[in-house]
Amino acid sequence: MKKSMLSTKQSYALCAIGVLVLFGILVAVCETGAISLYVKGILMTCCIAVIMTTSLNLTIGVLGQLTLGCCGFEAIGAYSAALMSKLLVANGVQMDDTVRFLLVTFVGGVVACVFGVLVGIPALRLHGDYLAIITLGFGEIIRVIIQNLKVAGGKGLADGQQGQALIGIDRLANLYVVFCITVVTVVLLFMFARSRYGRAVKAIRDDEIAAGASGINITYMKVLVFAISAFFAGIAGGIFAQYIGALTPSMAGWLQSINYVIMVVFGGMGSLTGSIVAAVGLTILPELLRAFSTYRMLVYSVVLVIIMVFRPQGLFGNWEFSLPKFVNTWFYPVHVKMHGKSGASQSASKKTKETGETTASSEINTSSEDKEVQA
Numbered sequence: 001m002k003k004s005m006l007s008t009k010q011s012y013a014l015c016a017i018g019v020l021v022l023f024g025i026l027v028a029v030c031e032t033g034a035i036s037l038y039v040k041g042i043l044m045t046c047c048i049a050v051i052m053t054t055s056l057n058l059t060i061g062v063l064g065q066l067t068l069g070c071c072g073f074e075a076i077g078a079y080s081a082a083l084m085s086k087l088l089v090a091n092g093v094q095m096d097d098t099v100r101f102l103l104v105t106f107v108g109g110v111v112a113c114v115f116g117v118l119v120g121i122p123a124l125r126l127h128g129d130y131l132a133i134i135t136l137g138f139g140e141i142i143r144v145i146i147q148n149l150k151v152a153g154g155k156g157l158a159d160g161q162q163g164q165a166l167i168g169i170d171r172l173a174n175l176y177v178v179f180c181i182t183v184v185t186v187v188l189l190f191m192f193a194r195s196r197y198g199r200a201v202k203a204i205r206d207d208e209i210a211a212g213a214s215g216i217n218i219t220y221m222k223v224l225v226f227a228i229s230a231f232f233a234g235i236a237g238g239i240f241a242q243y244i245g246a247l248t249p250s251m252a253g254w255l256q257s258i259n260y261v262i263m264v265v266f267g268g269m270g271s272l273t274g275s276i277v278a279a280v281g282l283t284i285l286p287e288l289l290r291a292f293s294t295y296r297m298l299v300y301s302v303v304l305v306i307i308m309v310f311r312p313q314g315l316f317g318n319w320e321f322s323l324p325k326f327v328n329t330w331f332y333p334v335h336v337k338m339h340g341k342s343g344a345s346q347s348a349s350k351k352t353k354e355t356g357e358t359t360a361s362s363e364i365n366t367s368s369e370d371k372e373v374q375a
Helices: 008-031 037-062 070-090 097-123 128-148 175-194 196-206 208-213 218-244 254-267 272-288 296-310 323-331 333-374
Strands: none
Touching: 008 175, 008 323, 037 070, 037 175, 037 196, 037 218, 037 254, 037 272, 070 097, 070 128, 070 218, 070 254, 097 128, 097 175, 097 218, 128 254, 175 196, 175 218, 175 272, 196 208, 196 218, 208 218, 254 272, 254 296, 272 296
């Protein structure tokens, strides 16, 4: 019996097995003590960076709109989750730590999503540099408001002083749960980019006028993408708040947003694979260079410049890694080639058929014109 390529269900099962293998490796290295608390902290930071980068990639890479206020939504989600957690504790609500972590993190994402809609409706009428400026201003507004809110650790609007840190947040973030949230985030964003909504968003990115003429609701799709990106940024903020245990208004600053934009561009705009690799790599790289503290940021900057000079489209461009495609290529190479040839032959035959129909119609028109001339 001849082997055939993987079916759709087999491809999904293979991807699920791959994720379970990664999770098993993570559990093994953590439970056996192979990695220290310091390394676990870096892995947690990598997961947060992956969520932020992949959500920002939806706006910059898929929609094609440059935004610089992603950390403003992260800060909204972080403070919302922290205050919700404090409220539950103050009211004596008893629940499992994991359930409370998931609940307040989701609340942070929802609040950030609401702000994303409110900001996106007026802001997304702008394009290019103007959109970047208004989102940058939004992030700074959020930072200043947090600095002056007493409930967020500030000194109040009367004093107008820079706020203190919001402390006393229960540290409920668990690496295993955060890893699962990261996987779910990547899967949902991947499915959205491949859905009919994702194709509509890409059409807007390629030619907004043509997309509008085709019947696509431009404003609705832009706000939808902006809201989804803000939601996952809020999720990342909620995780960050319950991992660090203290928050400062500086987390909403423009410099942090620039770092995430660099990760998206570094990996390749429109590529989830590139965003994941860039988020992990650029999070680990400064830690690897910590021994060379004097030149650490210099080397980091040189690496970014080299990549941008020799790979302006990013490390991966628009390419996505596919485990089923990898398996098909290595274990069923003949079928993959035949599939490619059959697809090419079908397209060639279709073009030939269309050309023949066009030629026949032109001949008919020519003969009818000749008859009219003779008459």
